[in-house]
Amino acid sequence: MKYSKSIIDKINDKGNIVFSTTNYHVFRSGTIANNQGIDCEGLGSKTKWYFYSNALIREFVANLVQEKYKHIAILILINISLLVLIFIGKYHNFLHILI
Secondary structure, eight states, X not given: OHHHHHHHHHHOSSSOOEEEEEGGGHHHHHHHHHHTTOOOEEEEEOOOHHHHHHXXXXXXXXXXXXXXXXXXXXXXXXXXXXXXXXXXXXXXXXXXXXX
8 A cells, every 4th residue: 555655646636536345354454545545435345254254363373462452552541541430449548528
């Protein structure tokens, strides 16, 4: 996608762009294109039923790796929220006296 953007910019500056890949791969391909600044739509082809579960798991793991900093930030926010809730629950009576 990185190299395709320069070609797309030369050839097609206002037209619609569509990419084609297997149906389980459309989401990650779309995020890669979006990260490169390419506004496009994905078109997925069918995948054999016996390969679909394996491919979907691989794509899930690949998406986790690709977006690891976003996932880490979300996990940190969730943990901080849980710690705040635990603190409030534990010291609820003490906080109630102060208020």
